[in-house]
Structure formats: C-alpha cells, structure tokens
Amino acid sequence: MRIGELAKLTDTPTRLLRYYEEQGLIEPHRRENGYRDYDDYLVDRVIQIRGLLDAGLPTRIIKQILPCLDKPRTIHFADATPEMLATLERERDRMTRRITCLSRNRDAIDDYLRTVRALA
C-alpha cells in the first residue's frame, strides 16, 4: 500500500511515517515512480511503534528492540552481541519500572474516581 493508506489505517500523519523511516524503524519498498510501498505487516508495526513512543521510549531504543520482536527469531541471532543483550536487559528492566510506576498511579487515580463516584 502507499503512504496515504497506511496513514489512514494507523491514524498517523504521513510526515511521521517518513520520520519513522528516517529513524530506521520501518523500511518500505519503492515503486518505479519513487512512491513508498508498504507491506501489510507494517500496519501493526507502526501501531506498535507509536505505542512504545507514547510510553516514553525514544526511537533509538525502539529500533534496537524491534528486531527481536519479530516472529522468525533465528534471523536475528547475528545481532545478539553481548552489548546488545546488555542493552536489551537494561531496557527490559526499565520497562518493568515504568510498568510499576504507571500501575501504581493508575490504580490511585482509579481509587480516587471510585471514591468520588461513591459520594455522588
């Protein structure tokens, strides 16, 4: 599909789709006229990217973790340098801390809402 359709399906400005490409997060093919051509699987990938960005991860880190989230893992063993593994471990732990922080605060907001609603 072309960039416009992907933009609609993922609710993402074309500007950002080009930006993600520039950051090395996605690699669309090119048609003869230069137009970008996106595979279907990129719909999910873009949604995933935006979720991670929204959760505070920078594109630099997202780029590193994306390859190991693909289904056929074997291809990516070449990337499994010790430094890469250390980075992944660090990011995994950081994500865990984020989850903990978000959960705690989310629950507190939820409690507050419940309390207020109970008095209404």
Added chain:
Amino acid sequence: MRIGELAKLTDTPTRLLRYYEEQGLIEPHRRENGYRDYDDYLVDRVIQIRGLLDAGLPTRIIKQILPCLDKPRTIHFADATPEMLATLERERDRMTRRITCLSRNRDAIDDYLRTVRALA
C-alpha cells in the same frame, strides 16, 4: 531542606527541580534569604514525578493527577469538576494502554533473551 539536598536525595539536577516548580508540580516554601525550602514529603513526590515523566506523561497531565494521589483525599473534592473527572478517566485509560503495550513488549524482549541464553 534546601534544593541541593533534595537534588541529591532524588538524583535530580537542581535545574529540573526549579523547572518542576515552574510547571506547578511542587511548591517549596521560601526562606528569608530567598532560598527554596522543601518539605520531606517532596522527596517521594519528585521521584514519583520523574517516574511518570519517564513513562511518557507530560507535566501538564502530571499536574492534574498529583492532587488526587495524596493521602488525605477530602481536601481535593473541590477539584472534582465533571471535566476534571473526565480528564482523569481519560488519562487512567491511556495509562492502562501504555501498561499493556509496555508489558507485551517487555515480555517479548524477555522471551528473546531467554531463547538466546538457552542456546549459549
């Protein structure tokens, strides 16, 4: 305590502590000489703020949710306008989505690390 001590305890540059104040997230008292004076409870609060920032929440939103996370809730019922409640609900749901996204990807990274390690 003064800003330097708070900076040490929270591992946060003084520049940022002043920035959080400017954004209305914390309100230290002032001494006669103009120095900022922070209550002890602000240590936890700053850590909490930084956790939320790291998880992708902007200061604008953090400012809105902080009041309802305090223990003595009753004080803040005045803030409980319908718009405020709607905002809180929206943010709570957004946080839930973030948690889901982070968990899924964290688990995928973890699986990857396990797989790689199992072959070592």
Added chain:
DNA sequence: TTGATGCTTCACATCAATGTGAAGGTCAAC
C-alpha cells in the same frame, strides 16, 4: 486536458524536557 489528490524532498517551526553558563547574593569556616 485539466484539476484534485497524493506523492516526493527540503526546510524551517514548535513544544517539552533538559543542559549550561553568566552574574550575583548568602553563609559557614578558616
């Protein structure tokens, strides 16, 4: 064939969160 729409690249603008440094006031200790 013309006009609308969509694509391309390039480039400047914005916003939030930070970094950094200047110029100066406070205060404790030596």
Added chain:
DNA sequence: GTTGACCTTCACATTGATGTGAAGCATCAA
C-alpha cells in the same frame, strides 16, 4: 575578611517528536 560551597534569576542552546508549508512530479477522474 576572604574563600568556597551553595543559592538566586535570567537566558540562550539542544534534543526528540512533531507540525507545517513550499515546489515539483505522478496518478486519476471528469
């Protein structure tokens, strides 16, 4: 009484994720 550590405000710079617009080519429908 001066040095050094800490504080103040002001202000400009940077970075990452975006918004926005210009100038030009491609595609397609009327």
